[in-house]
Amino acid sequence: MTNQTGLSGLVDRAALVTPPVVARRVRGLSERAIAWLFITPTMLLLLAINIFPLIWTIRLSFTNYRANRPNAAVLDVGLANYQSILTDPDVWAAMTVTARFVFWSILIQTMLGFTLAWLIDKKFRGHGLWTTLILLPMMLSPAVVGNFWTFLYQPQTGLFNYVVSAVTGAPASSFQMLAQVPLAPWAIVIVDTWMWTPYVMLICLAGLRSIPDYIYEAAEVDRASPWRQFWSITLPMALPFIMLAVLFRGIENFKMFDMVNLLTGGGPGSTTEVASITLKREAFEKWRTGYSSAFAIILFVTVFGLANIYVKALNRVKSR
Amino acid sequence: MSEIIQGSTPEVAPTRWPRALRRGPMETVATILIAAGVLMLLQPFALVLYTYSFVTTLAGVVMFTIVSKFPD
Numbered sequence: 001m002t003n004q005t006g007l008s009g010l011v012d013r014a015a016l017v018t019p020p021v022v023a024r025r026v027r028g029l030s031e032r033a034i035a036w037l038f039i040t041p042t043m044l045l046l047l048a049i050n051i052f053p054l055i056w057t058i059r060l061s062f063t064n065y066r067a068n069r070p071n072a073a074v075l076d077v078g079l080a081n082y083q084s085i086l087t088d089p090d091v092w093a094a095m096t097v098t099a100r101f102v103f104w105s106i107l108i109q110t111m112l113g114f115t116l117a118w119l120i121d122k123k124f125r126g127h128g129l130w131t132t133l134i135l136l137p138m139m140l141s142p143a144v145v146g147n148f149w150t151f152l153y154q155p156q157t158g159l160f161n162y163v164v165s166a167v168t169g170a171p172a173s174s175f176q177m178l179a180q181v182p183l184a185p186w187a188i189v190i191v192d193t194w195m196w197t198p199y200v201m202l203i204c205l206a207g208l209r210s211i212p213d214y215i216y217e218a219a220e221v222d223r224a225s226p227w228r229q230f231w232s233i234t235l236p237m238a239l240p241f242i243m244l245a246v247l248f249r250g251i252e253n254f255k256m257f258d259m260v261n262l263l264t265g266g267g268p269g270s271t272t273e274v275a276s277i278t279l280k281r282e283a284f285e286k287w288r289t290g291y292s293s294a295f296a297i298i299l300f301v302t303v304f305g306l307a308n309i310y311v312k313a314l315n316r317v318k319s320r
Numbered sequence: 321m322s323e324i325i326q327g328s329t330p331e332v333a334p335t336r337w338p339r340a341l342r343r344g345p346m347e348t349v350a351t352i353l354i355a356a357g358v359l360m361l362l363q364p365f366a367l368v369l370y371t372y373s374f375v376t377t378l379a380g381v382v383m384f385t386i387v388s389k390f391p392d
Contacts, residue, residue: 082374086370086371086373086374087367089367092367092370095361095362095370096362096363099362099363099364102362298374301374301377301378301381302357302358302361302374302377304381305358305377305380305381306354306358308350308351308354308381308384308385309351309354309355312347312351
């Protein structure tokens with residue numbers, strides 16, 4: 001009641017301070033017109049910062065435009081940029097590097113995330129504290145994570161090499177995670193796994209908590225073993241949630257840039273040159289703006305397609 | 321009265337939209353196209369599959385956008 005009085009008082013005060021000209025104009029408008037009035041600024045902002053750059057990028061992708069030569073003649077090249085990208089073995093190599101990174105990071109994150117969720121779901125003593133501690137890496141900025149893992153991976157002073165040395169017995173300075181060809185991709189997978197496994201765990205935990213207890217009680221009445229309960233109840237019922245986590249991480253890892261750029265910058269050589277790093281090199285080192293716009297559109301369509309599948313999967317989980 | 325007790329479902333108004341062209345199955349076809357396109361883009365085996373990956377994904381995305389407006 002007090003709240004209602006307070007609210008009506010606030011409305012009265014707002015009506016009093018509204019200039020009469022504005023009040024008269026608003027009073028004459030229909031509800032639909034007022035709705036448009038409120039939505040228009042947001043729509044204009046969205047058009048200016050999202051839709052216009054997208055349309056401009058599509059337009060540039062059919063030209064030979066170079067941003068470092070703004071006064072040079074811009075020629076229409078049709079589909080030549082797309083043709084060039086989709087037949088270039090170097091870009092294809094960058095795509096396979098991306099695929100390997102996406103595959104291994106998602107596989108490890110899903111397995112670890114589901115195991116952690118399964119353990120947390122057991123509700124042991126102090127599980128709340130452990131959940132908070134496990135979630136901490138996810139809350140950090142990728143820039144911060146990239147920087148401090150660069151220090152951790154230092155061969156002379158980094159903690160990571162000393163831990164590996166203590167476990168395996170190999171000298172700490174005998175390997176360089178970020179500078180050796182076989183180790184650099186794994187260095188990125190480790191950091192991404194460290195940061196994003198908690199996210200997969202959260203989604204899997206939601207899936208495990210959605211399974212009703214009476215199903216397990218019925219299984220126990222039927223004398224099903226814990227192993228059988230896991231394979232016949234837990235895993236199938238949590239599977240839509242696991243698929244959701246896989247899809248979301250797949251989209252995020254496909255366009256991963258910040259962490260790779262901070263840790264290896266695509267090196268050594270082009271061992272860790274994922275698609276977004278190639279795109280950056282084409283756009284801001286070689287200044288092939290038209291070409292890189294076409295590349296960006298290819299990546300955008302791929303991510304948009306994956307997002308469609310994600311939304312479809314999400315709707316299926318919601319309807320459960 | 322007996323219908324109420326038996327809990328019969330209310331009749332759904334018949335639609336002239338062909339069953340094969342309904343949203344559910346068509347979205348599934350579009351999803352398969354998108355997934356195939358993404359797999360073709362990321363596979364390391366054949367350059368020709370990589371070349372045609374974008375067209376496949378684009379076809380799937382356009383189809384998904386259109387068929388998501390179809391009736392259920």
